Amino acid sequence: MIAHIFADLCNGCQACVSACPTHVLDRAAQGGPPVIARLDQCQTCFMCELYCPQDAIFVGPDQTGPEVIDPSAIKASGLLGQMRRDHIWDAPPGDLAPLSEYWQLGPYLMGGAQIAAERYARRHAQGETK
Amino acid sequence: MDGLDLETDVLIIGGGMAAAWAAIGAAREGAEVVLVDKGFVGSSGVTATAGPGHWWVPPDPGLRAAAIEKRRQSAFGLAEKAWAERVLDLTWRSLPQLAAYYPFSRDGKGQTYYAGVRGPEYMRALRRYAIDLGVRVLDHHPALELLTHRDGSVAGAAGYARLERRPWTIRAAACVLATGGCAFRSGLIGSHTNTGDGYLMGAEAGAELSGMEFSTIYTLSPAWCSTRTLPYTAARFFGADGAELDIPPPMADRAHHRALAKAMLEGPVFADLSEAPEALKPILRRIQPATIAPFERRGVRIFEDRFEVKLFGEGTIRGTGGLRIIDDDCQTTVRGLFAAGDAATRELVVGASSGGGSPNSAWALSSGQIAGAAAARLARTQGRQAGERALGQGRAGLRPSRAAHAVDERAAIDAVRDEMLSYGKAFWKRRASLEASQARLDGVWGELAKYRRAEGLDQVAARETAALVATARWSTRAALARTETRGLHARADAPDLAPDGARRLLVGGLDALWTRYETPAARTLLAEAAA
Numbered sequence: 001m002i003a004h005i006f007a008d009l010c011n012g013c014q015a016c017v018s019a020c021p022t023h024v025l026d027r028a029a030q031g032g033p034p035v036i037a038r039l040d041q042c043q044t045c046f047m048c049e050l051y052c053p054q055d056a057i058f059v060g061p062d063q064t065g066p067e068v069i070d071p072s073a074i075k076a077s078g079l080l081g082q083m084r085r086d087h088i089w090d091a092p093p094g095d096l097a098p099l100s101e102y103w104q105l106g107p108y109l110m111g112g113a114q115i116a117a118e119r120y121a122r123r124h125a126q127g128e129t130k
Numbered sequence: 131m132d133g134l135d136l137e138t139d140v141l142i143i144g145g146g147m148a149a150a151w152a153a154i155g156a157a158r159e160g161a162e163v164v165l166v167d168k169g170f171v172g173s174s175g176v177t178a179t180a181g182p183g184h185w186w187v188p189p190d191p192g193l194r195a196a197a198i199e200k201r202r203q204s205a206f207g208l209a210e211k212a213w214a215e216r217v218l219d220l221t222w223r224s225l226p227q228l229a230a231y232y233p234f235s236r237d238g239k240g241q242t243y244y245a246g247v248r249g250p251e252y253m254r255a256l257r258r259y260a261i262d263l264g265v266r267v268l269d270h271h272p273a274l275e276l277l278t279h280r281d282g283s284v285a286g287a288a289g290y291a292r293l294e295r296r297p298w299t300i301r302a303a304a305c306v307l308a309t310g311g312c313a314f315r316s317g318l319i320g321s322h323t324n325t326g327d328g329y330l331m332g333a334e335a336g337a338e339l340s341g342m343e344f345s346t347i348y349t350l351s352p353a354w355c356s357t358r359t360l361p362y363t364a365a366r367f368f369g370a371d372g373a374e375l376d377i378p379p380p381m382a383d384r385a386h387h388r389a390l391a392k393a394m395l396e397g398p399v400f401a402d403l404s405e406a407p408e409a410l411k412p413i414l415r416r417i418q419p420a421t422i423a424p425f426e427r428r429g430v431r432i433f434e435d436r437f438e439v440k441l442f443g444e445g446t447i448r449g450t451g452g453l454r455i456i457d458d459d460c461q462t463t464v465r466g467l468f469a470a471g472d473a474a475t476r477e478l479v480v481g482a483s484s485g486g487g488s489p490n491s492a493w494a495l496s497s498g499q500i501a502g503a504a505a506a507r508l509a510r511t512q513g514r515q516a517g518e519r520a521l522g523q524g525r526a527g528l529r530p531s532r533a534a535h536a537v538d539e540r541a542a543i544d545a546v547r548d549e550m551l552s553y554g555k556a557f558w559k560r561r562a563s564l565e566a567s568q569a570r571l572d573g574v575w576g577e578l579a580k581y582r583r584a585e586g587l588d589q590v591a592a593r594e595t596a597a598l599v600a601t602a603r604w605s606t607r608a609a610l611a612r613t614e615t616r617g618l619h620a621r622a623d624a625p626d627l628a629p630d631g632a633r634r635l636l637v638g639g640l641d642a643l644w645t646r647y648e649t650p651a652a653r654t655l656l657a658e659a660a661a
Contacts, residue, residue, distance in 0.1 A: 018269060021145075021169030021178070022322045023292055023590075043322040044355050046420050047173035050250055061427035063317060063355045079427060086419030087250065091233065098251065099235045101416040103243040105181060105360060108410040108417075112363030115405055116379035119366075123376075 001042040002059050003069045005033045006080070009056035019051035039066055046083050055081030134291060134298040137516045138164040138266075139509035140502065141287060141300050143273045143328065144308030146175030147182065148471020148494035150256035151224070152306045155502030157263035161509050163502075164300055165265055166289060168272035168309075168323050168590070171257045175310050176447055176472075177494070178253045179320030179420065180358055184221050185492035186245035194218055201489065205481025206616045207632025208341070213478040217489070220496040231255035245488070249320075271298055272590045273327070275524025276305065276335040276467070283465035284335060285520035290589050301516040303509035304466045306501045307332055307453060311472035312601040314550040315543055316443035318349060319356040319420075324447060325594040326601030328473040332453050333600065334523040337462040338638040340475040340648065341451030342601075343608035344618040346556045347484055348387050348441035349448070350401075355424035356442045361414055361432060365401040368436060369393065384557075384620060391441060391553035400436040443551040446601065448486035449618060450476045451608070454636060454648075459504030460497050466508060468501035470494065477634055482617025525640065526579040526600070527592030534583035539595045542574045546602045558622040564610045571603045579641060600640070608637045611645040 002024055005016075010033040017025045017034045025048070026037040033056070044063035049055075058074050060067035074080060084090065088098035140156040142149050145167025156163045167174050187197045198214045225244040228234075232255035237243035261267060273289040277299075286301040309328030313321035329339060350365075351357050367375040367390065375393050378385040393399050411433050415422045425432040446452060453462050453469035455478065460468045471494035476485045479493050522528075549555060549567040578599060584592035612635050614628035615621050634648040 017293070019170050019173050021174040021320075023169070023270065027293070041322065043317070043319065044424070045173065045179050045320060046423060047170075047178065047250070051173070059423075059427075061355055061424040082426075083419055083423060086415050086422070087248075089250075094233070096233050096235045099233055099248060101413050102181070102235060102246060102248055103237045104410075104413065105246055105417050106183060108407050109360055109363055111407045112361070112365075112410070113380045115364040115407065117381055119405070120377075120379045 001039055001044055001063060001066055002036055002048060002057065003067045004058045004071050004074065005036065006056045006058070006071065006075070007033045009054050011054050011056075013053065015051050015053065016048040016057050020048050021045065049081070049083040050087060050089055055084065133296050136164060136298070136300045137514060138162045138300060138302050139304070139514065140164075140505045141166065141302035141305045142308060142502065143287060143305060143331075144175075144310060144471070144473065145169055145171040145269070146308065146310050146471065146494070147177040147253065147256060147491070148310075148473070148498040149306070149308035150253070150260050151495050151498030152308050152470050152502035153260045153265040154256070154263060155499035156306070156506040157260065157265050159503050159506035159510075161506035163265045164268065164302070165260065166268045166271040166273055166287070166298075166300065168270070168327070170269045171267050172250070172253045174323055176318070176320035176324060177491075178249045180249045181246060181418065182249065182252065182491035183246040183488045184225060184495065185218060185488040186221065187218050189219070189222060201480060204483040204617065206483070206627070208477045208481035208634055210478050216500075217479055217492045217496040220499060221492040224495055224499065228255050228259060231258050273331065274589055274593050275522045275528060276331045277301070277520040277522055278335050278464070279515065279518055279520055282336055284467040285515070285518070287331070288522055290587065292587055292590060295587060301514065301520065303512055303514045304468065304505035306468045306470055306505050307473045308470040308498060308501075309473045311446035311449065311452065312598065313445040313447050314443055314546050314602060315598060316445065316547070316551050317356050318442040318444055318447070319351075319358070321447060326446070326597040327593065328469070329453060329604070330593070330597040330600045331524070332462060332464065332467065332469065333638055333640060334525055335467060336464045337467060337469075338454040338636050339451060339604055340454040340634050340636050341477040342446070342604045342637050343612045343635060344451050344477075344482055345446050345449040345550075345605040346620070347444045347448045347486065347618055348391075349444055350390065350439055351442055352424060353438040353440040354428065357421040357424060358418050360418050360421060361403055361406050361410065362401065364406045365403055366405060367393070367439075368400045368402060370397045375399065387441060388557050391557050394441065395553055398438050401439045402436045403433045406433055441553065443556070444486070445550065446605070447472055448484050448490070450480055450482065450485060451605070452476065458500075460501035461504065466505075468505050470497040470501040482619065484618055524593070526575070526596035527582045527584050528589065530579065530581050530583050532580045535581050537577050537582045539591065542578060542595050542599055545570055545574050546598045550602050550605065557620070559609055559620065560623040561610065564606055567606045568603070568610065571599060571606060575599050575603060575641075603643060604637045607643045607645060608635050611635060611637070
């Protein structure tokens, strides 16, 4: 769930308020950092991070309940902005880097399933399991 | 408070890929198009958080026929060949049109890779394309109800702008419901907004549903956060005592999930991904960044540490049911009301088996454009009729039948989750347990319909709750009526195909539910017989 908005990094653009599909955030009255108003609606989808140009918002990994984090530890961890960097979200038009490996999704999905199927067949052939 | 009042040719309700393609399809026909979404077009719904692969077959008659034949074998007599052909054709022609908006890369063999796209980038591309075509996108404008004319035809919709905190009314000559499916608030990634809103709004306006019994399907994820499933397909599974569990492989579909569910009913289950394809390990982050994050941020080494897993229900998202479509234009039984994507039944293409993955995406892309274009043509021939009287059709949560009082919505949602997602009830359906579910859900519905009246922003949650309960009731009622096992629908007390079961099952009604088998579409059966 959304864990923290770093006031010192936030520029008050409210992009995360718009981008959040589940209306967790409210605009700040005076243009400052948005307010986490309905955390129970957060689905831990990381979309707010993707749309934050300042890397000022951090989503914790647990979707089952609110998380207490240490803001300074998060800053030091280098995880702020990780989602945008991994996506190469701000690549210029025509740059094919962001999705250059994406075609491998299908083959690895099937490859993994094949590994599981062969393992299962092998075990049952050997009579290891009932 | 001052509301927003608009008039347009075509109103699209929803904000995922089907809605975006519907808006594109309508705008290309020259219509004025307004799209309203509950969330944000780009992040809303299950496409944005996923990576849809599309059913992708080159226009070679032999290849196409083979692909359709393969699907037909798992459709159990409920699909239509002509729809499959249309969907394959439209998909093949449509995705390359996004080249100016989406950075299609290579496929490892020097060709452009179109079939699979990553959710956030895909939805951003569709948003930009739609806006460039003149579509007016209204984010955070959830629709609460449809409006109809006196003759029953659709007249528009009304809703609530949740950031501006004001009501809106939009009159339109035609509407497309592209509100997605319903995951019964399982926690499935991207599905929090997928509460079956379109099913409820459609049914209130007189639409029917089809295939709602095909709603039992799950996805594996770490227990603390639903993700996509790429790294898990080679997983080994362990019980709390560290002993390895004998779980049939993912290809075994129901047997795989049923074995996991059985183990989870007995205690926690842990996954070990160390046998995942070696070459995947270093590049998973480049393919699915959001799958890595819940591990990295929790300090779990995804391919080394064992971690607890859970099954997250997909409901009608990866199921196949939805609003019944009665013509080649994706029109529902309500004149001027069209359905697309997971809001519509996908039985036409995939029948009784999940179209999860590629056929569902191809259907969303295709049905969206078909519905959007047909809505635009209807607007052109019939005109907007905006001067005619129109009435809001919303009931539960908006206009209770008795004097309003508070209703425990959290308890209502808990009841839906329990009846629809509990592994025991979902995987081992029997008449007695289904009847008990039905009775409990009917009771919950009764409370909402009789007493719940929300105001302002609260209306959004009230209608989501009503839609969740309504969808659960239709699914349960249909599961009771289909006394056989067919595709996704498995009855522990009727484990075989019934000889007369190759018919689509319709369901509908609000306070009183009904089911009936569809009179077989002559075209379908003739086409199948001639083939």
